[in-house]
Amino acid sequence: MATESKTEIIRRSILDVTRKLLVEKGINNISTRMIARQVGCSVGLIYFHFKSKDELTHTLIEEGFDMLVERQESAEKAHENPVERLAALSRAYLNFALENPEYYEIMFMLKPERMARYPAEKYRKARRSVEVVARTLKDCAKENLMVVEDPYLNAHISWSFMHGVITLIQAQRIDKRIANDTMIEAAIEQIIRMHLHPAADNPI
Amino acid sequence: MATESKTEIIRRSILDVTRKLLVEKGINNISTRMIARQVGCSVGLIYFHFKSKDELTHTLIEEGFDMLVERQESAEKAHENPVERLAALSRAYLNFALENPEYYEIMFMLKPERMARYPAEKYRKARRSVEVVARTLKDCAKENLMVVEDPYLNAHISWSFMHGVITLIQAQRIDKRIANDTMIEAAIEQIIRMHLHPAADNPI
DNA sequence: CAAAAAATTGAACACTGTTCAATGGTTTTT
């Protein structure tokens, strides 16, 4: 194992503490002072290693996308049938979000002013999350299992759908008579349904 | 018109300024001091009329739901055909959100800790927004135009879908090669499609 | 007019992200 210099250790320690606090309290309930206190250093030192709280957050955002994409790509490989693959992909996304709400928040719910500084090259990894869905939709269309005019657009549509379900669940806005599981399962079903061939006698 | 007492005038003035600042800057970029400065009073006075910034926000949230529900109910009345009505309802919701992003933010994007204090009786008006969709879905099913097992659940599903599209658009997370209009139209189409009768030969 | 009540102020508290001159500690250069 590569020996870490004292500086690297402190940098890692700042990240470790921030990650821990993030998961415990969410990004908006942690401060640079809290991090410094728990690391055992001054606030100034955090700003020596990271140029802002946002940059600290961005590092964790990247971690989050690594986790998500890993889950999605493993789901992708696990299913031959592209329709099943689409369902598995959706489930992977939704489960990741439910299990890691604080990561999900920094990855997908930060306002543009905080994300504007997010390094452009890192967006690529973020985009892979949508591309894996687009690929699968393309496969579904190719095998004539679904109607998909524009896979990339429809991937964004599916993504939006899931994002909406997740954010409303996490904001506790769904009527409590509807269980979270019910919402999740219904969402997956409708993501499939909306791409199926419609019956001929539908009123368009 | 009822003559307003000085106290009522100041209360209204605080609300007017807050509304104006909300629309200009969004809830997270306005402070009680900014409001006080623009009203021409001290911060303390704001806390005499409203017990917190959240209570001030809640008043505007109610305004927002009045606007939204009005739009939805007028769209509801405008269409005999329930499928067309569903499309019109969706369009009303989406347009409201796009035209009033700051209202939408306080209505649907505030975290539970701020909404927890939101008075329970006011939630009723908020719920009407989902109930009008549920009614329409029920009508679609009754006339055998759509397959809707549980209208209330499916109304939540449609709502989540729209909420996801709106929030991702407003957070500027959609690939810029996809126009906002394209997303909106695709979403409305899919809300209809996902409820249609599927063709018999679909791989479920 | 005096007393009670309501409305209003301004200072304070405990936070927030961020900056920066001053410091101590290592290396590197002479």
Add this chain to the structure above:
DNA sequence: AAAAACCATTGAACAGTGTTCAATTTTTTG
């Protein structure tokens, strides 16, 4: 080894946040 350069670190400060509260003014009531 001494001097210079560099890196890492601190603590105080700045300007901002939501909120509280004793003191004060203004208005209403008896």
